Amino acid sequence: MEVFGLWLAAFFTLGIISFLYKDNPWYKFSEAVFIGISAGYWFVVSFWDNLYAKFYLGVTANDDYMLFVGAVLGAMMILRLAPNIGWISRWPLAFVVGAISGFYLMNYFSSNVMKQVQNSVIPLFSADYGQSMFTESFGTIAGKIVIAAGTFTGLIYFFFSKEHKGAFGGAAKVGIWVIMITFGASFGYTVMSRMSLLIGRMDFLFGQWLGMIK
Amino acid sequence: MNKKELVAVIIIVALSLIFYFGIKQPIVFSSTVSYIITALIGLVLLYIFIRTVGGKIFGRRTVFLFVGIAVVLPFFMTIKQPIKSSPEVKSLYDAVLALKPDSKVLVSFDYDPPSAPELQPMAESFFMLCFERDLKLIIMGLWPQGPQQAEMALQRAFLEPDIAAKNLKYGVDYVNLGFQTGNEFVIQRMGSSFKSMFQTDYYGTPYDDIPLIRNVTNFSNIDFVFNLSAGYPGTVEWVQVAVDRYGVKLGAGNTAVQAPQMYPYLRAGQLVGLLGGLNGAAEFEKATNIIGKGTKFMVSQSFAHVIVIAFIIIGNAAYFLGEKRREENKPNQTGMNNQPGAN
Numbered sequence: 001m002e003v004f005g006l007w008l009a010a011f012f013t014l015g016i017i018s019f020l021y022k023d024n025p026w027y028k029f030s031e032a033v034f035i036g037i038s039a040g041y042w043f044v045v046s047f048w049d050n051l052y053a054k055f056y057l058g059v060t061a062n063d064d065y066m067l068f069v070g071a072v073l074g075a076m077m078i079l080r081l082a083p084n085i086g087w088i089s090r091w092p093l094a095f096v097v098g099a100i101s102g103f104y105l106m107n108y109f110s111s112n113v114m115k116q117v118q119n120s121v122i123p124l125f126s127a128d129y130g131q132s133m134f135t136e137s138f139g140t141i142a143g144k145i146v147i148a149a150g151t152f153t154g155l156i157y158f159f160f161s162k163e164h165k166g167a168f169g170g171a172a173k174v175g176i177w178v179i180m181i182t183f184g185a186s187f188g189y190t191v192m193s194r195m196s197l198l199i200g201r202m203d204f205l206f207g208q209w210l211g212m213i214k
Numbered sequence: 215m216n217k218k219e220l221v222a223v224i225i226i227v228a229l230s231l232i233f234y235f236g237i238k239q240p241i242v243f244s245s246t247v248s249y250i251i252t253a254l255i256g257l258v259l260l261y262i263f264i265r266t267v268g269g270k271i272f273g274r275r276t277v278f279l280f281v282g283i284a285v286v287l288p289f290f291m292t293i294k295q296p297i298k299s300s301p302e303v304k305s306l307y308d309a310v311l312a313l314k315p316d317s318k319v320l321v322s323f324d325y326d327p328p329s330a331p332e333l334q335p336m337a338e339s340f341f342m343l344c345f346e347r348d349l350k351l352i353i354m355g356l357w358p359q360g361p362q363q364a365e366m367a368l369q370r371a372f373l374e375p376d377i378a379a380k381n382l383k384y385g386v387d388y389v390n391l392g393f394q395t396g397n398e399f400v401i402q403r404m405g406s407s408f409k410s411m412f413q414t415d416y417y418g419t420p421y422d423d424i425p426l427i428r429n430v431t432n433f434s435n436i437d438f439v440f441n442l443s444a445g446y447p448g449t450v451e452w453v454q455v456a457v458d459r460y461g462v463k464l465g466a467g468n469t470a471v472q473a474p475q476m477y478p479y480l481r482a483g484q485l486v487g488l489l490g491g492l493n494g495a496a497e498f499e500k501a502t503n504i505i506g507k508g509t510k511f512m513v514s515q516s517f518a519h520v521i522v523i524a525f526i527i528i529g530n531a532a533y534f535l536g537e538k539r540r541e542e543n544k545p546n547q548t549g550m551n552n553q554p555g556a557n
Contacts, residue, residue, distance in 0.1 A: 045358045050395055112478075115458070115484060119481055189490065189491060190470065192470040192492065193491055195515055195522075196332045197331055198281070199331055199511045199514045199515060199518075200330060202282075202285050202514075209234070211234075211240065212241050212289075213241075
């Protein structure tokens with residue numbers, strides 16, 4: 001059975017890779033099987049982990065009747081499938097949007113705004129009173145200057161109330177360079193990530209399946 | 215399917231059968247052969263560059279072929295790549311070393327098999343380090359397949375003779391709580407009660423029957439959290455809820471795609487350390503001195519990067535030379551103005 005599983009995985013891996021040559025029936029079949037299995041898998045996971053484990057066991061084993069509120073809201077969401085009473089599905093949707101917005105507002109404001117602002121306001125040189133300004137290494141000071149200048153010019157680029165001309169325009173240009181370098185680093189990491197996935201599949205094909213790798 | 219494609223499929227099937235049944239031992243190239251192959255690839259790339267400069271453009275399939283070769287060949291080579299641990303990896307390693315024996319470490323597996331090539335080596339070396347340091351592991355997952363990945367990492371860790379000799383017991387030295395739906399709300403609830411989210415473990419044992427976690431109420435009983443993340447829910451949610459609300463000490467291993475997003479958290483001290491992609495996995499293996507797939511895959515990664523850089527240069531050469539030729543071949547502007555409405 002294990003050998004059959006290996007061959008099946010290899011068959012589908014090669015099928016997906018065959019798209020690099022061109023779109024073909026082998027690829028289409030592999031893609032359709034993947035999508036079908038994924039949909040089935042998520043349906044089963046949702047059923048057993050949400051409906052059964054959380055709702056059914058919650059009500060029957062733990063007497064948690066508050067779960068009926070969620071169950072009713074969930075049932076109302078399904079009414080979207082009935083054209084005449086589909087409008088009812090907007091109520092649970094409004095509840096979800098409101099609750100999630102409130103939750104995220106606090107989380108993002110605290111973690112992604114306040115903490116980051118607090119961390120960006122840093123002394124360029126040593127902050128210790130009575131010590132030389134240059135107690136920190138050149139690299140650390142240079143790094144802080146880059147962060148301060150990058151943050152400032154990046155913000156200027158997104159300031160559209162004043163025309164980007166003269167010194168202001170120059171700073172905005174530096175800002176766009178900073179943003180582009182950030183995108184470049186991000187893209188480099190993405191390439192690395194995609195290569196890792198390819199390496200993983202190749203390791204499977206040549207290692208686990210064909211047994212050619214030590 | 216035309217005749218040519220049918221032949222290609224037959225060749226693939228035949229080669230698969232030959233390799234599967236014909237090769238009984240792994241293939242290993244000597245250092246000399248490895249360097250000769252590398253030099254040959256370099257020469258072919260140079261040839262492609264010269265041909266491109268000469269006006270012959272190679273198709274995208276050439277790029278795919280070279281990337282494939284660059285990824286596969288290093289598997290058989292004996293070339294080793296020097297790896298140096300970066301500060302963010304070293305700080306994660308130091309944070310684990312600072313934990314006293316019997317400290318409780320919560321590890322959340324928030325990824326599935328597609329991200330395993332990057333994150334599984336991190337999980338394996340992290341488990342090995344924890345077991346070596348006699349730390350107690352509490353495993354969970356916010357992704358359905360996370361706990362299965364954890365089981366695989368545990369099996370790999372137990373293959374190490376030093377760890378196997380410790381005779382670690384499930385429920386006493388480590389426990390797998392399994393998957394729980396609810397994304398960041400699971401973390402939120404764990405802040406007040408672990409048991410409310412995990413009434414049983416991965417195998418159905420009731421929470422109170424497991425000695426390791428019987429007295430674990432919430433995050434205040436956890437000494438360190440390590441999150442392996444491939445997206446949502448993942449490290450962002452752990453930072454926002456567990457770190458910023460409950461003051462948890464958090465380290466993370468991320469896929470390379472989302473690693474840049476985590477650096478602000480690292481700088482702000484919201485993350486103790488960060489392993490970014492395969493590179494991070496290899497650096498952590500270097501720090502822990504536990505050599506695994508992260509280090510092995512890095513040679514392929516570097517080869518592939520060199521190929522990508524080479525083709526970026528070739529592509530740019532083709533673009534700019536093409537531009538120059540287009541400029542040269544451009545018809546006279548005055549001749550173009552013989553259109554209706556033009557003077």
